[in-house]
Amino acid sequence: MNDKPITGEKKVFMTGNEVVAWAALAAGAEVMFGYPITPQNEIMHYWTRLAPKYGRKFLQTEDELSAGFTLIGGVLAGKKAFTATAGPGNVLMQEPMSMAEAMRIPTVAVIQQRGGPSTATVIYSQQEVNLTCFGGNGEGLRVVYSTSSHQELFDYTIKAFNTAWKYRFPTFVLADGYQAKMRESLVIYDPFEKMEMVEPEPFVGKPGTPGVDRKPAHLRNAYSVEEELYEALSKDIADYEKAVPELVEHESFNTEESELLVIAHGVVYRSAAMAVKELAEEGRKVGYFRPITLRPFPQEQLKEAARKAKQILVVESAYGQLYRLVRENLYGADIPLKTMFMPGVGITPEEVREKCVALLDGKEA
Amino acid sequence: MNDKPITGEKKVFMTGNEVVAWAALAAGAEVMFGYPITPQNEIMHYWTRLAPKYGRKFLQTEDELSAGFTLIGGVLAGKKAFTATAGPGNVLMQEPMSMAEAMRIPTVAVIQQRGGPSTATVIYSQQEVNLTCFGGNGEGLRVVYSTSSHQELFDYTIKAFNTAWKYRFPTFVLADGYQAKMRESLVIYDPFEKMEMVEPEPFVGKPGTPGVDRKPAHLRNAYSVEEELYEALSKDIADYEKAVPELVEHESFNTEESELLVIAHGVVYRSAAMAVKELAEEGRKVGYFRPITLRPFPQEQLKEAARKAKQILVVESAYGQLYRLVRENLYGADIPLKTMFMPGVGITPEEVREKCVALLDGKEA
Amino acid sequence: MVEILPKMPKSWNPESKPHKFCPGCGHGLVLKALGQAIDELGIQDRVVFGCDIGCSLLSWDFFNVDTVQTHHGRTTPVMVGIKRANPNLVVVAYMGDGGGYAIGSQHLVNAATRNEKITCILVNNTNYAMTGGQMAPTTMPGQKTETTPYGRDVEETGYPMLGPEMVAAITREGAYAARGSVAKFAQLKKYIKKALENQMAGRGFSFVEALSTCPTNWRTNAAQTWQFIEETMTKYFPLGEFKVPEGKED
Amino acid sequence: MVEILPKMPKSWNPESKPHKFCPGCGHGLVLKALGQAIDELGIQDRVVFGCDIGCSLLSWDFFNVDTVQTHHGRTTPVMVGIKRANPNLVVVAYMGDGGGYAIGSQHLVNAATRNEKITCILVNNTNYAMTGGQMAPTTMPGQKTETTPYGRDVEETGYPMLGPEMVAAITREGAYAARGSVAKFAQLKKYIKKALENQMAGRGFSFVEALSTCPTNWRTNAAQTWQFIEETMTKYFPLGEFKVPEGKED
Amino acid sequence: MSTAAAPAYLKKVYTTEVNKGKAVFAIFPGLCKGCGLCKEKCPEGALSWSEKLGVYGTPTVTPDPELCKACGICERVCPDCAIAIIRVDKEK
Amino acid sequence: MSTAAAPAYLKKVYTTEVNKGKAVFAIFPGLCKGCGLCKEKCPEGALSWSEKLGVYGTPTVTPDPELCKACGICERVCPDCAIAIIRVDKEK
Amino acid sequence: MGKVTRIALAGEGGQGVQSVAQILTEAAELEGKEALYIPNFGIEQRGGVSIAFVQISDQKIPAPKFKTGDIVVALSDRAVRRVQVHVGSETVFVYDASIEGVEEDLPKNARKILAIPALEVANKKLHPRVFNVLIMGAVIGATKVVSLEKAKEAIEKRLGYKFEKSPELQELNFRALEEGIKLVEGMEVE
Amino acid sequence: MGKVTRIALAGEGGQGVQSVAQILTEAAELEGKEALYIPNFGIEQRGGVSIAFVQISDQKIPAPKFKTGDIVVALSDRAVRRVQVHVGSETVFVYDASIEGVEEDLPKNARKILAIPALEVANKKLHPRVFNVLIMGAVIGATKVVSLEKAKEAIEKRLGYKFEKSPELQELNFRALEEGIKLVEGMEVE
Ligand SMILES: Cc1ncc(C[n+]2csc(CCOP(=O)(O)OP(=O)(O)O)c2C)c(N)n1
Ligand SMILES: Cc1ncc(C[n+]2csc(CCOP(=O)(O)OP(=O)(O)O)c2C)c(N)n1
Ligand code: SF4
Numbered sequence A, B: 001m002n003d004k005p006i007t008g009e010k011k012v013f014m015t016g017n018e019v020v021a022w023a024a025l026a027a028g029a030e031v032m033f034g035y036p037i038t039p040q041n042e043i044m045h046y047w048t049r050l051a052p053k054y055g056r057k058f059l060q061t062e063d064e065l066s067a068g069f070t071l072i073g074g075v076l077a078g079k080k081a082f083t084a085t086a087g088p089g090n091v092l093m094q095e096p097m098s099m100a101e102a103m104r105i106p107t108v109a110v111i112q113q114r115g116g117p118s119t120a121t122v123i124y125s126q127q128e129v130n131l132t133c134f135g136g137n138g139e140g141l142r143v144v145y146s147t148s149s150h151q152e153l154f155d156y157t158i159k160a161f162n163t164a165w166k167y168r169f170p171t172f173v174l175a176d177g178y179q180a181k182m183r184e185s186l187v188i189y190d191p192f193e194k195m196e197m198v199e200p201e202p203f204v205g206k207p208g209t210p211g212v213d214r215k216p217a218h219l220r221n222a223y224s225v226e227e228e229l230y231e232a233l234s235k236d237i238a239d240y241e242k243a244v245p246e247l248v249e250h251e252s253f254n255t256e257e258s259e260l261l262v263i264a265h266g267v268v269y270r271s272a273a274m275a276v277k278e279l280a281e282e283g284r285k286v287g288y289f290r291p292i293t294l295r296p297f298p299q300e301q302l303k304e305a306a307r308k309a310k311q312i313l314v315v316e317s318a319y320g321q322l323y324r325l326v327r328e329n330l331y332g333a334d335i336p337l338k339t340m341f342m343p344g345v346g347i348t349p350e351e352v353r354e355k356c357v358a359l360l361d362g363k364e365a
Numbered sequence C, D: 001m002v003e004i005l006p007k008m009p010k011s012w013n014p015e016s017k018p019h020k021f022c023p024g025c026g027h028g029l030v031l032k033a034l035g036q037a038i039d040e041l042g043i044q045d046r047v048v049f050g051c052d053i054g055c056s057l058l059s060w061d062f063f064n065v066d067t068v069q070t071h072h073g074r075t076t077p078v079m080v081g082i083k084r085a086n087p088n089l090v091v092v093a094y095m096g097d098g099g100g101y102a103i104g105s106q107h108l109v110n111a112a113t114r115n116e117k118i119t120c121i122l123v124n125n126t127n128y129a130m131t132g133g134q135m136a137p138t139t140m141p142g143q144k145t146e147t148t149p150y151g152r153d154v155e156e157t158g159y160p161m162l163g164p165e166m167v168a169a170i171t172r173e174g175a176y177a178a179r180g181s182v183a184k185f186a187q188l189k190k191y192i193k194k195a196l197e198n199q200m201a202g203r204g205f206s207f208v209e210a211l212s213t214c215p216t217n218w219r220t221n222a223a224q225t226w227q228f229i230e231e232t233m234t235k236y237f238p239l240g241e242f243k244v245p246e247g248k249e250d
Numbered sequence E, F: 001m002s003t004a005a006a007p008a009y010l011k012k013v014y015t016t017e018v019n020k021g022k023a024v025f026a027i028f029p030g031l032c033k034g035c036g037l038c039k040e041k042c043p044e045g046a047l048s049w050s051e052k053l054g055v056y057g058t059p060t061v062t063p064d065p066e067l068c069k070a071c072g073i074c075e076r077v078c079p080d081c082a083i084a085i086i087r088v089d090k091e092k
Numbered sequence G, H: 001m002g003k004v005t006r007i008a009l010a011g012e013g014g015q016g017v018q019s020v021a022q023i024l025t026e027a028a029e030l031e032g033k034e035a036l037y038i039p040n041f042g043i044e045q046r047g048g049v050s051i052a053f054v055q056i057s058d059q060k061i062p063a064p065k066f067k068t069g070d071i072v073v074a075l076s077d078r079a080v081r082r083v084q085v086h087v088g089s090e091t092v093f094v095y096d097a098s099i100e101g102v103e104e105d106l107p108k109n110a111r112k113i114l115a116i117p118a119l120e121v122a123n124k125k126l127h128p129r130v131f132n133v134l135i136m137g138a139v140i141g142a143t144k145v146v147s148l149e150k151a152k153e154a155i156e157k158r159l160g161y162k163f164e165k166s167p168e169l170q171e172l173n174f175r176a177l178e179e180g181i182k183l184v185e186g187m188e189v190e
């Protein structure tokens, strides 16, 4: 049994689901809890093949509720653990994630979005933005990374473990069916050689007899009076707010020169970026802004990027989920917002380009 | 057995949960499917006592998933049916509601918000706004009424049935633990005497042999290819957008005269309204805006109400859930926004007043 | 010469044929048995068929009967709701072993306990077929699936779930529970028919597990497929009736 | 004179006493039996106690053992996760009949099938106590609750759920299933102890249902409380062991 | 109802006289997916792969008229109702 | 550990010598909730309501020294561990 | 806006403050006034401190929650501590004289603090079970928010079915009400 | 940005278009090029039309989905209909000559439409099971997107374990590849 799944760096060509399995292995994840759902199944398939070789564990549960709650159990016992799901499974996953949010339990969940609502399609979508950022009966004290390529899927799956364990907020890697199923090249590596990896710690089952050698862990999520909850929540919110500047990530291009700013995230951002770069090369005044963290949202960064824009185009494979985030985070500005909403279907660079050209030429109001 | 639970009008003094039970009876609801959760339990308690007297039915299910899905079944078979839940139950309810959303099944759910996230408190909160408006893996094609008094609880519970069956979007009455448990007076009435009531219709089990006398109902929520889903969704979105102007409701006061506009919803709006009215009587330039439908949101109306405002104060028993809606819907304006966030705890008129005075006096930036 | 027509059950929807199941899939046989039972009972006009997410969803337009395709594991409660709202209908909840024994087992167990007057038909193909062949609660010891690539280890994950036995253990008079197999078509059809009749008589919860083939995920040819269902599966899943309303038959 | 101290189990947390349960609540007795069992087995340092939402949540600081208060119905999976992550721990999932047999029954059934090496203690008080006394899967025929104000009607909602019987029906060697009662303290304690020992031996899923009192929602005085649990409840819920790893005792 | 065009699978049927002319073995290539379940179950070993392709471009089956006793087992085990055994005496 | 102040229920205990001085019946009013389960279970009928109030302001129980045999049943059935029967020979 | 009388009642689970609030608001209803009553409820069925927030007015009551009561009543030591936050400079704070060890915890800012021997009177003169009605009397006496007559009517409405069986109970309750009123007489709370 | 070659392959479940795409992109990898391959997958395990979207370039491929292919291949009548949307004025559209009844459905706007007798050649000259490798050959022939050498290497890599058991299979596959290339020779597709 070899403890290091990867040594050094290695260029590979694989599906996104395979990438996630390798990333989790590389990050030192010890156990995966999961329930099948397309398009994330192959994460489990690769994991179950690879994990035993590195002494890692797997449990297929009876549903996503159980996957989330066993995950919480695994984390409480001190393991680096994770899960993956999508669509209706992500809906159910909100129950355990709301408990993790309340109890500050570091969880990592990879979401491969599919079409919605309901069962819809098994293919692809960006319709789980609302749900992943703000699902559950709470305030959405979570971290959501929206990835766009296999390289990012690898990098951010690893990062998610560090974020979760460092800040103790449920952390999500939000990808999609295209990323799950497509093959492209990336470089995989051993993160322990490259960065400081945050190690997990048990919440329960530490050495010593509780009440004798140490305090017992008495972990709860229920409070009897309003004020008790308010106090607990206020602390969590303060922690979250404090972490925001360290957490937010974005990418932007040509914002200084652009009159048209295109905003997109995830895989759609790639189409947007391609269209924008082509147009920019042709001398058109166009740039893009891409939030990497959808929660917390890079608000200041967006405001800065939009400073020069005369119009903004929001492109997404959903009906206004990113758009609402943009409007909310750009409150105070009054740049005209244009949209390209394709809920549940992919968007090609050509389509974005066409829309941009129309907007730049003033052909579309 | 008397078919009319109420004839004419009657002043009563009861708890909000009792009000909901009476409203559902009055609206002609034929069956309730539910699972216990505080603070909505007494809806079921009153319903199970009253329903048999009027030939209505009840089923206590094994969980909220089942409550939501049996509800869907009841509706499909042609019954006016409803459910009620709260908190973690509302989280689970998202799975069936996402199916109702996808299949345009008219459902009515009364949500008595409690503290969140997770189990938190059984008391009260406004932290289920995100969840109720946008829960599920979709676009939130729903109608959400936020009530503030027992009278409204009665009126809007009745209205919810009409809205649901007329427009075929899942419809929610969003109240809270205070409204659930408090007693105050209201006038109950027989809505059939007062308005046109939309009658339900079966989706399955209509007369005739399918394939012989009529087409079979083949209802589904799963699609094989992206484009098929896109087509179905586009139609639903168009229907929703078309209904928005008919659906949105709000209330406002003194917005023409006000420099400070206070925005609040639900029970908190009552505290806000009291504080604002007091101050207005004292000659201060203050008004309020209160969305009654949180989804769809009365965007135009808010913009109009905010036209004169020099500052806006958003007051809610949550950490920015209404605030985000306000920012998003007010995009384009740049009126400074102030906040009073009390997640999970009640807000008194005195507290709102104090904040307003500070803002009016320019004491708070 | 007379026109020669396929001998499909009358209640099948000819327009959706050939159906969407894979070559050699047992779902077609279970639904043939169900179709014939519906025909023989003359209830096409009052059956409501509900299918789960799982390969069963491919039957959403299979019959010329009113059909609701629901969520993974949720067909039981949807059909309970329909039946309670309109007891005159004959409702069939059609699901896979994942839908019935894993994600929807709370519904199965509680519908059985409440003695809901519905008929459940659960297709046991020992794996999660629709999602590409993962372990199911019914996966057999040593069986390889996509999530038990080295075979199901009973030490780690126990023995296959015994559904009709469980239903029999928690139900009382009025309930019906049986296990048939597409490899014994006549028996399976009889069980399904009895399960429908039991509902129609208003006696109680009626449950039939059908052992079924999944050559795609088993990666079997026709000969291996028959062998798998007839020999391997019956080692773990005995056929027969486990609960009958009035005196055990068979 | 020597200082006189209450005879609480050593593993109880004295600082959270008097505990939060109502006067006459059986939860205190179940947890006394569990506390004594933990003491006698000397495992206070490696027990992790998980409590459900239900009145059981009131035990979140009951013991001087590491404790996790989870969600309604979800204690079983949380404890499964803990046990799988650290098999050296002895985990106890403590829940009510609503949590175990209704909303969490898929977890119970599947943990049992997978033969998870955990101990579940399920408190059967025939109602949903925490939420104010609604019907539970264990509510008895004719019993009045807040959601069966005219008594549970078996025609409408069936007979009470038989948990240990169900667990026994779906588990194989290694599992343990029993039903005790707070009215038979010594027996209950023995069952709980065996259920813990069975887990410690790594044999398998261990399940104890404890009949328990809820004077608050039963609206009974002390005499009626005893009568209810000793006479009424045992009519529907026989005490005893339903599955023992090596030969049935008792 | 039934206003829709006749399903494509009705367009083609291959028939073989079997059991000494007492029955006809009919196969609908528009329904046959070539799974071979029938072929395995034939007690007489009468079925073999045919040149004719089925709905998925895979071979359909064809009976040996000498061996087939028209017992109907293949018809029964076909999950797609692609085989029909028609007893001629009944038909005429 | 145990650095916290001693729990309030330890502050008060009422004791009664029972069974001819061979045992002490001790009740902690800081623990007794007055449920009466013990009273019903006493095989000797030795327990009755006391003037002393328990933690919820309800009456605690007190034994009749003549009747109490120190069998320990009340101690066992108390869900709150409010009763302790101490055998005097052991203690001394 | 009309004057609203705000009353907060706090006690242990069994002390019946919620019934007091209910009867009180029903009496207000009978009087043709507007009333709003909201219990403060926690997770436990029994054992926690329970607070009833009552408001009575001639007009619709604006908001369910208030910070500062006109009269705040505490019936146990824990209750005394819990309701401190609801006491302001205009508040009359009432507590039972038998509560021990709360000297430190009594509000410092109340308009008036009254220790009334309600428990004693109930136990000695009447019956422990009408303790809460006695408290209701005290509240009515201190606030005059409803008339004695309507208070009796509300009691009758709520407990009438019990009175039918044991008519002496009616007498006992009405006496408790009157004794309660007497307890605060001359204490100059208005 | 470098030139990206975009290929869409569509066929029935069993026709092996996904393996073609996989081998093709692996060959590109071996060649040191960048490749991106995404299957279009529906709900059914079998029976639906399956499309493989392949892009090969000298640089990173920007986006996974494209609208218009440089070469679009359809292997069944249903496939012909499904992929119409991916055909543009620059597209070479290839379909199997044996497909019947699609005359109406052939794209009107393609740069070139090629009916190749792949099925016939596979069945008669080679073996039905290498039909898809033949198609791969045709694609390579038409696009020159990878070299014959690397294509063989990729086949070897993927099917090598089978070749070990039956070495004649290697020969068969390689011949299929070459026959495929020949099928489009001189058709002036570049
Ligand atoms: C909540 C949720 N989780 C997971 C899925 C993904 N899913 C679809 S079908 C299926 C398994 C189907 O297996 P089974 O029920 O045994 O039916 P089969 O396909 O074998 O006939 C799963 C896990 C889903 N649709 N919804
Ligand atoms: C998802 C969810 N649904 C409902 C509830 C509300 N709830 C809390 S406790 C409870 C019932 C408890 O009954 P049981 O499990 O029998 O335990 P008991 O209180 O009787 O000990 C319910 C329904 C919840 N907390 N979460
Ligand atoms: S995957 Fe298996 S169960 Fe599903 S249709 Fe194909 S053969 Fe049938």
Ligand code: SF4
Pocket (backbone or CB within 6 Å): D020, D021, D022, D023, D024, D025, D026, D027, D055, D125, D129, D130, D213, D214, D215, D216, D217, G045, G046
């Ligand atoms: S409500 Fe019942 S179960 Fe809950 S603590 Fe009180 S007596 Fe015990």
Ligand code: SF4
Pocket (backbone or CB within 6 Å): C024, E031, E032, E033, E034, E035, E036, E037, E038, E039, E060, E061, E077, E078, E079, E080, E081, E082, E083
């Ligand atoms: S069983 Fe049916 S589908 Fe399968 S090969 Fe035979 S005729 Fe064709």
Ligand code: SF4
Pocket (backbone or CB within 6 Å): D024, F031, F032, F033, F034, F035, F036, F037, F038, F039, F060, F061, F077, F078, F079, F080, F081, F082, F083
């Ligand atoms: S059993 Fe315990 S709590 Fe109950 S009355 Fe007796 S001593 Fe008090």
